[in-house]
Amino acid sequence: MKIKLLLLFTLICSAIYSQDKNEIREMFWGKSDIYKNETNTPEKWKNESAVVIYKYEYYNYKNSGSSVVYTSAIRKRLKLQDQAAVKEFSEFSFNDKFYSKLGYSHKKGSVFFGVKIIKQNGKEIEVDVEKEAKKLDDEKKIAITNLEIGDILDYYFYSLEPFVATYKTFNAVENTLGDVYPVMNKKISLIAENDFYVNLNSYNGAPKFKEIIGKKKYIKEYVLEAKDIEKNDFPRWFYPFVELPCYKFQIYFARNGGFASYKWADVFLPEEDTYLKQTVSKDDIFKYYKEKYSASGELKPVDVFLKGKKFDSDEDKIRAVYNFARHSFYTQYIEAAIIEDANIFYPFGLFKDEVYLSSQQRFIQYFMLFLKDNKIDYDIVLGTGRENGALEDLLIRENVKVLVRVNTKTPIYLEYFDSFTDAGSFDPSLENTKAYILEIEKNKKITKADFTTLPSTTADDNVTKVVSEVSLNGDFSALNVKRNSSFFGHFKKDEQNEKVKFYDFLDEDYSKYGTERILDRVGSKKKQLQYKKEFDALVNKVKDKNKEAYKKSLSEEFEFEIEDPILKVINTGRFGDKTPLVCEEEFAIKNNLLKKAGSNYIVEIGKILTNQIEIDKKELERKNNVYMPFPRRFENQIVFEIPKGYSVSGIDKLNKNVTNTTGKFTSKAVVKGDKLIIDVVKQYDNYYESNSNWSKIISFLESAYQFSQEKILLKKI
CATH class of the missing domain: 2.60.40.3140 (Immunoglobulin-like)
Known part of the structure; x- marks a missing residue:
């Protein structure tokens, strides 16, 4: 009987599935398909x-x-x-x-x-x-x-x-x-x-x-x-x-x-009794966000942090509070989440107060409370990234990004935390854009929406500085490289995400603020030891995995295998928007960039600059305009140690200079004693270029690529 019922159930399900399948097929390929016999395509698209x-x-x-x-x-x-x-x-x-x-x-x-x-x-x-x-x-x-x-x-x-x-x-x-x-x-x-x-x-x-x-x-x-x-x-x-x-x-x-x-909707709602909305106005922005933001939270952790501290200005105070709040309401949560995810134990019961500002809205509400309590003037700014189109065409609510603008002598912008956000900097896609500003009356109530223009940065703000010391090993079989890199502005965050891991910033935060680690809050000493052992094992496992990931990333940067890389983070750059991330690297380049030519050696010195953009034939002609992430500059110095008993030739080809209104590539090579020193700069000047300027960008990109292909000859004296 059970078999018969099971069979009947199977047949019924099969019939339903078959009916759905046939109906769906009919929807696309049935009698109403006006394209079922269409096979010809236009002559203009034959290629x-x-x-x-x-x-x-x-x-x-x-x-x-x-x-x-x-x-x-x-x-x-x-x-x-x-x-x-x-x-x-x-x-x-x-x-x-x-x-x-x-x-x-x-x-x-x-x-x-x-x-x-x-x-x-x-x-x-x-x-x-x-x-x-x-x-x-x-x-x-x-x-x-x-x-x-x-x-x-x-x-x-x-x-x-x-x-x-x-x-x-x-x-x-x-x-x-x-x-x-x-x-x-x-x-x-x-x-x-x-x-x-x-x-x-x-x-x-x-x-x-x-x-x-x-x-x-x-x-x-x-x-x-x-x-x-x-x-x-x-x-x-x-x-x-x-x-x-x-x-x-x-x-x-x-x-x-x-x-x-x-209260519930995460979209811009149409007018009452309608279901379609096609545009978003300043009034729509006001209606949506006035309901979302009101000062709330528990300031006790921040108040304890501020007790006894003096600051030269409100700007300094805001930066200090932002960094502490990032520690208190983000970094500690990350640690707890890692512990839970690794099934070490459930740590969230150890927190008495809010441990995580779980959304952009909660972040805004918390800082509204702090600024109100400290009688510091502020506004809320709402913009959309340049990639989404003009502000006037805004339709999708999730494309809105929200900032707190603190109206100090030099305004400070605050964005929702992640591990590497800084007070004073914000998403580069918002820079130099038109945005909405919600004005706050007496630090309490949102009273109206208006327009503002967000500030921009320049190539002087967003800089990567790299000094590479290059030498041959004893038997001339490899190049040894020591590289010191500093990342400023918007370069910093991408590099932090790649190079600074959770165990780095956890240790840094707890050392800076002297707060109690989650593992130390466990009441039982026996369990503390057990959990710490498990957490340490997790960190070591992740470190081994990250070493492999770093080696792979470095190899991709050079486009060939890199041997024995070592990475050391000197400064995480997490405390101050003007403070750079600083890293030291050591690695060997074997079977690449060095070739014996009789008693001489050819060194592909240009490739120490790492992979450069090669413009192919398809890219030479461009119909579209050019949208850069942000203005930026790359500064590289290559210091090559000339081996004893050798001279260097071919450095003339290392001197290049292409400069125009869109950017530049310059390189200058000189020999000083036993060192060949090459200073290289590549710079993009603007957020936007019309397609008529594409040839100017190509000119310095091609110069940079050509530099990366240049070689020097080490001649036996």
Whole structure:
């Protein structure tokens, strides 16, 4: 009887699955498919690797009563016009079963994949996905065999994801209209019921979404259609959403009207009784954020820290408090999280007070309280990174970044903590941009929103300084390098993330502030010893892993294997935005850069500068403008020890000078005693360059690359 019931259940599930599969197939390839016989592509695109005949994106947000169902799909029908395209589409990966992570349930989601090939003689071959797909790790892979140049490939992915939630902010969708291949026809369809609030718009000349009026008024459909879309190029130093036709949307679900408020919503809500919002105004910013920020927190840890301390200015006080708060409400949490993640023990019960300012909002609220309590004037600044486009085009709430501006004699900007944030510096993508400012009345209440312009930095602020001492080993089989590097400004943070590890800044913080370590709070001495032993073992394991990662990173920097590297952090740079990260490195370069030529030696000295940008032919002509992360300068000094009994020749080629309005590359080489000293500077002057200046940038980049290829000759005397 149990077997029969199990069999009946299996047959029912199989029938449901088959019905869904057939309905989905019909949706894309059924009678309504107007592109099913389309095989021709325009003559103007005959030299393209592939041409997309039809691209369809589908998004459906449905409240089915007990659960929410999010459906997304994409279909592409494209012609393969060279071998690169054939190779590109010869394999697909997908996960056909998964558990939804959207709500607080664990409902199963499904992915349906269909693919067919239309040969040049018109024969259609539909791939049996269930039969051909092979399970590999957590996903399925399928090889599309017998593809040839000239074939049409037509495929779709359809994802069905049910979940349970009372309210939910879905991930934003931000895409360029174009593809890496030209597109003949494109359609985007977004369907949402009344319980879903839609932020939606298109930009930079993309067609506007049109609302489709259907029979069911509670269902809204928005459609964008476009034709004859040229392929997108995505060159280096380019922000697609600034220049290319694109579209953005984000959906918020609220099961009842009580959740359709800024207390819960993480999007900009439309006007009352509407469900669509396409623009965000200064008033919208005020409405959203006035509800989010009010002074709150417990100042006792900061008050204890400040007791007995005197400062020359409010600026000094703010910097000191920011660094202590980073220790108290971030660094200690990181230590606790590492202990818990390693299953050593559960440490959070040892904290009496708040241990973690768990969001940007909590960070802002805490510093509002501190500044109010200390009668220091401040504002809240809201901006969006340059990569997102103009402030006037802001739509996606999560693209907003928030700062506290402390109105001291020289204003200090504070951003939400991470391990390496500094008081006074902030995300470079916000620099030199228009932003909103929320004015605070009497340090208590947000009264209005206005506009401001955020400050910028220059190449003098963002500097990498490297001194490399290079010598030959005793048997002339390798180059020994000692390198001292200092990283200032925005260079510092990326290098800190790579070179300064949690055990470095934990020890530094506890030493600086004299606070009690988490492991010392454990009451039992026996358990203390046990936990410390386990934590030390974890640190040693991570250190070994980091040594390998450092060796790999250094080898990638030079583009060949580096032997026996040693890294020492001299100054973490974590206390003061003007304080650099300082590192010392020692390593050997074997079987590279040094070649015997009779009794002489050739040294590829230029490669000590490490890998430089090589501009290929495709990059010489550029249609797009240039968007740099920030102005910056690289200063390198190479000090090469000339071996006894040898002279050096070929240094004239090491002297270069290309300087223009976009930046520069200069190098100067001189021999002083037994040292060849080469001073090198590469500099980018601006955040933005028009494409008309691209040739100027190329000129100094090519000079830098040429320098990296230069050699010197050590001649036997």
